[in-house]
Amino acid sequence: MNGRAKVHSLQKRLDAAFARAIASSSDLEVQSDYAKYLCVLVSGFLENAITELIVYYAQNRSAPEVSNFVEKQLDHWTNPNTEKIAQLFGQFSSDWFKVITSQLVDEKKDCINSLVSLRHKIAHGESVGTSLSQIKKYYKTVQDVVEFLSDIVDPRSPTSQIRF
Incomplete structure (x- = not known):
């Protein structure tokens, strides 16, 4: 299974969780x-999708020992804010770093960083206020970012252009 297929599988599970949440209750609490x-799941999806894409890239571009090393290094990679995403991809290519830092700006940057920060607060038991509509917005941005990153490491065709 290629990187995109693994990401799609992760995304389908998350889509089903959103559908259940929306259908389950009209009670705002x-x-x-x-x-x-869902905030925790969306943040986890971002983390896992990036990991799958990088591992797929390493498996297809390097010796098994190098691929294994990359996979083990990513075991410790968490909380993927935009800076950490750019740094990770920049370790593979300075061009990737440049394109990512030029594209993950403004609303996209704020959205990803807010999602990861909110997940951190939730995971550590802090009181936070959020809504399904806010998390759906974050999820849409995460989907766009993951697609953008997929185009970098797992292009659809040799002639595909990185666009965002």
């Missing part, structure tokens, strides 16, 4: 609880 849960 319950929806807020679902939003917190």
Whole structure:
């Protein structure tokens, strides 16, 4: 299974969780609880999708020993804010770093960084306020960012252009 296929599999599970959350209750407090849960899942999706893409890239571009090393290094890679994403990709290519830092700006940057920060607060038991609509917005941005990163490491065709 290629990087995109693995990401798609992760995304399908998350889409199903969103569908259940939206259908389950009109109670705003319950929806807020679902939003917190989905925040953690969306942040995890971003982390796992990036890991899958990088591992796939390493498996297809390097010796098994190098690929194994990359995979083990990513075991410790968490909380993927935009700076950490750019740094990770920059370790593979300075061009990747440049294109990522030029594209993950403004609303995209704020959205990713807010999502990861919110997940951190939720995971550590802090009181936070969020809504399903806010997390859906974050998820849409995460999907766009993951697609953009997929185009970098796993292009659809040799002639595909990186666009965002």
